[in-house]
Amino acid sequence: MKIAFLGLGTMGLPMASNLLKAGYTVYAWNRSPAPVAMLAERGAIAAANAREAATDADILVSILADDDAVRATILDGQVLSALKAGALHINMATISVELASNLAQEHQNKGVHYVAAPVLGRVNVAEAGQLNILAAGDAQALATAQPLFDVLGQKTWKCGARPEQANAVKLAVNFMIASAIGTMGEAVALVQGHDVAKTEFLDLITSTVFAAPVYQGYGGAIAQDRYEPAGFKLSLGLKDVRLTLAAGEGANVPLPIASALRDTHIESLAHGEGHLDWAALSRTAARRAGQL
Amino acid sequence: MKIAFLGLGTMGLPMASNLLKAGYTVYAWNRSPAPVAMLAERGAIAAANAREAATDADILVSILADDDAVRATILDGQVLSALKAGALHINMATISVELASNLAQEHQNKGVHYVAAPVLGRVNVAEAGQLNILAAGDAQALATAQPLFDVLGQKTWKCGARPEQANAVKLAVNFMIASAIGTMGEAVALVQGHDVAKTEFLDLITSTVFAAPVYQGYGGAIAQDRYEPAGFKLSLGLKDVRLTLAAGEGANVPLPIASALRDTHIESLAHGEGHLDWAALSRTAARRAGQL
Amino acid sequence: MKIAFLGLGTMGLPMASNLLKAGYTVYAWNRSPAPVAMLAERGAIAAANAREAATDADILVSILADDDAVRATILDGQVLSALKAGALHINMATISVELASNLAQEHQNKGVHYVAAPVLGRVNVAEAGQLNILAAGDAQALATAQPLFDVLGQKTWKCGARPEQANAVKLAVNFMIASAIGTMGEAVALVQGHDVAKTEFLDLITSTVFAAPVYQGYGGAIAQDRYEPAGFKLSLGLKDVRLTLAAGEGANVPLPIASALRDTHIESLAHGEGHLDWAALSRTAARRAGQL
Amino acid sequence: MKIAFLGLGTMGLPMASNLLKAGYTVYAWNRSPAPVAMLAERGAIAAANAREAATDADILVSILADDDAVRATILDGQVLSALKAGALHINMATISVELASNLAQEHQNKGVHYVAAPVLGRVNVAEAGQLNILAAGDAQALATAQPLFDVLGQKTWKCGARPEQANAVKLAVNFMIASAIGTMGEAVALVQGHDVAKTEFLDLITSTVFAAPVYQGYGGAIAQDRYEPAGFKLSLGLKDVRLTLAAGEGANVPLPIASALRDTHIESLAHGEGHLDWAALSRTAARRAGQL
Structure with missing residues (x-):
């Protein structure tokens, strides 16, 4: 063969x-x-x-x-x-x-x-x-x-x-990863806004309720501001969110969280961070809060 | 004492x-x-x-x-x-x-x-x-x-x-849980829109990338459409999202994902589902897609 | 009397x-x-x-x-x-x-x-x-x-x-004004992103499809970057958007555009622009696009 | 010639x-x-x-x-x-x-x-x-x-x-129209949630602050629930919002209001309303509030 x-x-x-x-x-x-x-x-x-x-x-x-x-x-x-x-x-x-x-x-x-x-x-x-x-x-x-x-x-x-069903599933998974990162970004900005160190917050959540690989991996990078070298580039994350939204539109499925994530990715790119690791998406939440 | x-x-x-x-x-x-x-x-x-x-x-x-x-x-x-x-x-x-x-x-x-x-x-x-x-x-x-x-x-x-710092942390955690549920809801609606069974999708994610308690717990409920009795009522989830948004506003932290979740919770209440378990938030994503 | x-x-x-x-x-x-x-x-x-x-x-x-x-x-x-x-x-x-x-x-x-x-x-x-x-x-x-x-x-x-019905109507009107400003802000950022001068774009829309007082007033301020003295402060706009969202929640009415506007207002405050005229809300759309 | x-x-x-x-x-x-x-x-x-x-x-x-x-x-x-x-x-x-x-x-x-x-x-x-x-x-x-x-x-x-600059301007205008309709939809749902008749609210705004053709045209249709025959189909509105978002992405311009509108249009299509006039977008806001 x-x-x-x-x-x-x-x-x-x-x-x-x-x-x-x-x-x-x-x-x-x-x-x-x-x-x-x-x-x-x-x-x-x-x-x-x-x-x-x-x-x-x-x-x-x-x-x-x-x-x-x-x-x-x-x-x-x-x-x-x-x-x-x-x-x-x-x-x-x-x-x-x-x-x-x-x-x-x-x-x-x-x-x-x-x-x-x-x-x-x-x-x-x-x-x-x-x-x-x-x-x-x-x-x-x-x-x-x-x-x-x-x-x-x-x-x-x-x-x-x-065949396209497998691609829909893959995109749904990647959308969930984007959401996990974006959500961590907002949560971190929130606690930072109240003077709580992000390292302690991320340690807490990844040791308890969110003790899953995706949170531990991206959360660890966020805790240490470690965005290079990129394991998976933020700009590729945008591509997958875009494909997710298109897959939703193709089946008449509104995806408001994916839409919010799309805007966050684009804002990251607008600030020159598309080449960084996907975890850097969290920076946009902090930037919006005037924390950077 | x-x-x-x-x-x-x-x-x-x-x-x-x-x-x-x-x-x-x-x-x-x-x-x-x-x-x-x-x-x-x-x-x-x-x-x-x-x-x-x-x-x-x-x-x-x-x-x-x-x-x-x-x-x-x-x-x-x-x-x-x-x-x-x-x-x-x-x-x-x-x-x-x-x-x-x-x-x-x-x-x-x-x-x-x-x-x-x-x-x-x-x-x-x-x-x-x-x-x-x-x-x-x-x-x-x-x-x-x-x-x-x-x-x-x-x-x-x-x-x-x-003291309020602990409350900010608690709200940040609950917001992340709300986001996990809401995100699963959208992801499930997406794959269902492409005729993939939600049980198989939820089995996949909770066995792999999202093998964490919060996904397994709420994901299991979504997989089985098991929303009663409520472990934690959806209407209480709305309360926590509201407090999260207020905590963000108090520190000038925009929270677009939390905002999207707020609307989803309210839509659930508008359809008489506030008394159901928080996992029922996923129904609103399906309803928006005309799947219910 | x-x-x-x-x-x-x-x-x-x-x-x-x-x-x-x-x-x-x-x-x-x-x-x-x-x-x-x-x-x-x-x-x-x-x-x-x-x-x-x-x-x-x-x-x-x-x-x-x-x-x-x-x-x-x-x-x-x-x-x-x-x-x-x-x-x-x-x-x-x-x-x-x-x-x-x-x-x-x-x-x-x-x-x-x-x-x-x-x-x-x-x-x-x-x-x-x-x-x-x-x-x-x-x-x-x-x-x-x-x-x-x-x-x-x-x-x-x-x-x-x-009595509260009149307040609901007033908030609905103010929300619509907020949306008009926020929408102009995004539209201006979009055309600026393609190197079209905002003055010409705003002249076009306020002379044609959007020839209404609210667009002409706020659009004129945006065209000239004239945000002081404030006719109506951006921070008061946030107050009204917050009351709008609460009025919606009180009647189980999701308001996703109002939610998006809430975050934009907060982001403006986070960048020290709460004292400016409401028209300055447009700056946040430009800031997100890296245009400021 | x-x-x-x-x-x-x-x-x-x-x-x-x-x-x-x-x-x-x-x-x-x-x-x-x-x-x-x-x-x-x-x-x-x-x-x-x-x-x-x-x-x-x-x-x-x-x-x-x-x-x-x-x-x-x-x-x-x-x-x-x-x-x-x-x-x-x-x-x-x-x-x-x-x-x-x-x-x-x-x-x-x-x-x-x-x-x-x-x-x-x-x-x-x-x-x-x-x-x-x-x-x-x-x-x-x-x-x-x-x-x-x-x-x-x-x-x-x-x-x-x-040449593409003219297309960017045209899309920006159409996005603004979509936003005007979507915003009216949310505002109407809000006042209806407080038992105010939409006819009176729409009469008020189109006679005062929003006395512009686009509000009077689409507002009149919403007031009378007159969505057929379609002057401009809702499904074409979705096309233009999609092109607007793509034009934004092409220039790194996040457009959160456009994103919210995208989801609203898709939800309208999911409920079989894509063939109706663009004004019917307002129905989705009412549907989300359980008012339909």
């Missing part, structure tokens, strides 16, 4: 490595060449371009940066047209529900199976093969994908038969 | 019981008589009224329902004027920052020490003496209160020298 | 003057003495205090600063208890619906008629006796008040039989 | 008619044929398709429905490639800032002048040739367009040298 893997970013590289370790033959491509070379050292076959990697692939795994990259590579870059009938494309990127739905249709038109499978987990989780995989697509395609999911993740969460 | 205990509601009753068990002499009063009788069976001395309970007390512990009850009992009901000079009042209720600040001043005027000590934890935690206690006041008063805190809680979190 | 007039601020002074000009006998009081002296020169009888002014009055007209001033003067200052049975109190201040409702009850308990009659119009309109008067109360009391309204205003708008 | 006119909808038809009346030769095309036939009776030359109309045109005027229609017709439909070098395209549609910017670039690449000139005014204003025209583009192109603007409108407002 020939596997093509497109997109060797922070997440894609360790994921592709795990497929190699599990014994799969992997044809790899990435927009910039360095990670391809790294993966080739681990046994991958470097492809000259995405289309070449996809040709004759039984399974195409892609985890590209965003909607534009997916459109440019899969549709305009003619990867889809290079896939053979009956092949399976597993798209693990966080993309819009609308594009996911379009892709599902385009793949069906070409006789190629399509599964959306965005993941939860940072790079160390990817390295350990312990991702949570949110997967949607028709049952047969999901069954074909499962052995790969078992290599990449600790658990596969089935989200439905329509 | 004579301890007066005012307010034997859901939380006050087990807390007063624990003080009795620890060997303290407790003079008890409650607006309705039944819990006083229950506590008397456990060794408390029933007081005819709040003022009588407070007379000669070394330490007054109160955990009354809200600002109005505190004003009516402590100020208008002349409990404060009945306290002897040098006594200590530990106010464990969730009240406004403004009232807490006023009370601090009034107590100081009378030569009575004042500590604010709202708590985190539901009734079972109170019964087990495992509350988290958020305490603020001057160092000497806090030291006097500590033995009682050790009986009632697992840990005391010092929030500052001004 | 003896008329008592309490509150000779910017609006009260010209209104009381007009009553004098119309031939009424006016007993006047104000917290600070200077305006009383001015009015005495125009024929008013200076009262030593509010209670003295009210004693034996047939009609008491009051236009005090806010809820606190009304409570302090009318209730705590015992003006109400000094009024004779059958007298009429016309309260023309912009106060909360809740206080208006309480006052209506208190007056009824004392056998004193009570009409709420807040006004629309700035000082020059008051001087010209051309105010729009929003009046509510029982029909007989409104009929008694009408001759005074005819002196003070160009038109009396009946808002209902319960 | 040969003029091509694409898009004979509600606005386009009377505009093209006015150009005919002014003596211009007009080659007309519309997606559906009926309006073309109507215009041909008035002297226009019917084109078989958009590309044919544009061929050899000195000036192309287009007023198509939305971004998709513009892309489909001008770019994908190869109208742009059919235009001769040195021709002028006047795009009078309300489209996104992003598309306007892309079009400016595409036209420049082809050596075709491009002016954006969206308009203010409903159909009767278009018929009377009394539109307000918001125009942006380079000075020479604007000068070429001016004689046509003089036929179509009462005044041309210059918005800048970059």
Whole structure:
């Protein structure tokens, strides 16, 4: 079985490595060449371009940066047209529900199976093969994908038969993370406004009611004003909130908290903080209160 | 040492019981008589009224329902004027920052020490003496209160020298809980809008990124549409959000997520759901999306 | 007929003057003495205090600063208890619906008629006796008040039989003004973000779709960055938005735009702009966009 | 001089008619044929398709429905490639800032002048040739367009040298209209919550502080619950709010009131009201308050 893997970013590289370790033959491509070379050292076959990697692939795994990259590579870059009938494309990127739905249709038109499978987990989780995989697509395609999911993740969460459903779930999760950060930001500004140290407040909440990874991770960064290097850039957070709002609009779901978060992200960007870690979103709440 | 205990509601009753068990002499009063009788069976001395309970007390512990009850009992009901000079009042209720600040001043005027000590934890935690206690006041008063805190809680979190600081912290925590529920409500509406079952989505998030008590508790209720009996009424949630917004305004801290939550709570009340558990806040997100 | 007039601020002074000009006998009081002296020169009888002014009055007209001033003067200052049975109190201040409702009850308990009659119009309109008067109360009391309204205003708008209804209407109008300013602020920030001069944009809208006094007045100030002296202070705008939100909560009416405006006002205060004219609210939209 | 006119909808038809009346030769095309036939009776030359109309045109005027229609017709439909070098395209549609910017670039690449000139005014204003025209583009192109603007409108407002600036202004105006309607909706819900008839409240505000066309028009519809036939559909209002938010995001301008309005529009759609007149947005405020 020939596997093509497109997109060797922070997440894609360790994921592709795990497929190699599990014994799969992997044809790899990435927009910039360095990670391809790294993966080739681990046994991958470097492809000259995405289309070449996809040709004759039984399974195409892609985890590209965003909607534009997916459109440019899969549709305009003619990867889809290079896939053979009956092949399976597993798209693990966080993309819009609308594009996911379009892709599902385009793949069906070409006789190629399509599964959306965005993941939860940072790079160390990817390295350990312990991702949570949110997967949607028709049952047969999901069954074909499962052995790969078992290599990449600790658990596969089935989200439905329509691929875009997995993207909706992924966006809902990322929206909840944005809200957790934004809410911490406001809560911190509130207690600071009453002269309570944010370190003590964050210690309290992450030790008690909010003793969850997301609060501990982002809360720790806020406590220490540690926003660089960015684990996940604030500007990418805005992208996901925007996709969340669009996914809501597509299903007539108003999302006032997501709307408030959108404005907060934009305000962060307007103050030159888009390159900082997502935790820096908390700075905007403090700035609004005149605390910065 | 004579301890007066005012307010034997859901939380006050087990807390007063624990003080009795620890060997303290407790003079008890409650607006309705039944819990006083229950506590008397456990060794408390029933007081005819709040003022009588407070007379000669070394330490007054109160955990009354809200600002109005505190004003009516402590100020208008002349409990404060009945306290002897040098006594200590530990106010464990969730009240406004403004009232807490006023009370601090009034107590100081009378030569009575004042500590604010709202708590985190539901009734079972109170019964087990495992509350988290958020305490603020001057160092000497806090030291006097500590033995009682050790009986009632697992840990005391010092929030500052001004009593209202503890109330600001408590409100910030409750705001974060409101936001967690409201955010889950929007996220659930979003995935439901894409035909994903909320049970599966809530299972996913509470098993992974949001594996924290508050999400598991309220998320479980949302998953099962289980809103009665109310552990904490939605209408009380609105009260706390209102106090949060006022605490923000008092320190010039804008709180847009809290504002969005305020509107959601009011909308829930407008649809007759104020008596339901706080988790029912999620219904308003679904209602807005035409899903109910 | 003896008329008592309490509150000779910017609006009260010209209104009381007009009553004098119309031939009424006016007993006047104000917290600070200077305006009383001015009015005495125009024929008013200076009262030593509010209670003295009210004693034996047939009609008491009051236009005090806010809820606190009304409570302090009318209730705590015992003006109400000094009024004779059958007298009429016309309260023309912009106060909360809740206080208006309480006052209506208190007056009824004392056998004193009570009409709420807040006004629309700035000082020059008051001087010209051309105010729009929003009046509510029982029909007989409104009929008694009408001759005074005819002196003070160009038109009396009946808002209902319960006095607080007029206050609800007044707050709704002020909320709409706040929204007009806040909306102009966002629109200006948007076009500025695309390098369009705000002067040209404001000229356009106030000459066409929004050719209304409120847009022309506040829009003109925004166009010229003219925020001092304040015609109506931004901090008073926050007070009215807060009362609007409370009036909404009292009737289970969510008000998301008012909530957004509340946060914008607070942010303005946090940046030291509460003393500026209400038009300065627009600065916060520009500040958020990094344009200041 | 040969003029091509694409898009004979509600606005386009009377505009093209006015150009005919002014003596211009007009080659007309519309997606559906009926309006073309109507215009041909008035002297226009019917084109078989958009590309044919544009061929050899000195000036192309287009007023198509939305971004998709513009892309489909001008770019994908190869109208742009059919235009001769040195021709002028006047795009009078309300489209996104992003598309306007892309079009400016595409036209420049082809050596075709491009002016954006969206308009203010409903159909009767278009018929009377009394539109307000918001125009942006380079000075020479604007000068070429001016004689046509003089036929179509009462005044041309210059918005800048970059075409997309006119679109930003147009969106800012439409956002302000959305806010006026949404704000009236909340204000009406507020007074209704206190048992004040909305007819009287709307009469008050549109006679006094808000005596402007937009309030009188939409306020009158709200007063009478008259939402059909739609003068401007609520669903189109959502489109414009969405484009406004995108224009804000493109320039890092947070727009919290626009965000609140977005959610209100979506909620209206979720309750099946997207086909109603924009004034029906007020229903969502009432629905949230449990008043419907």
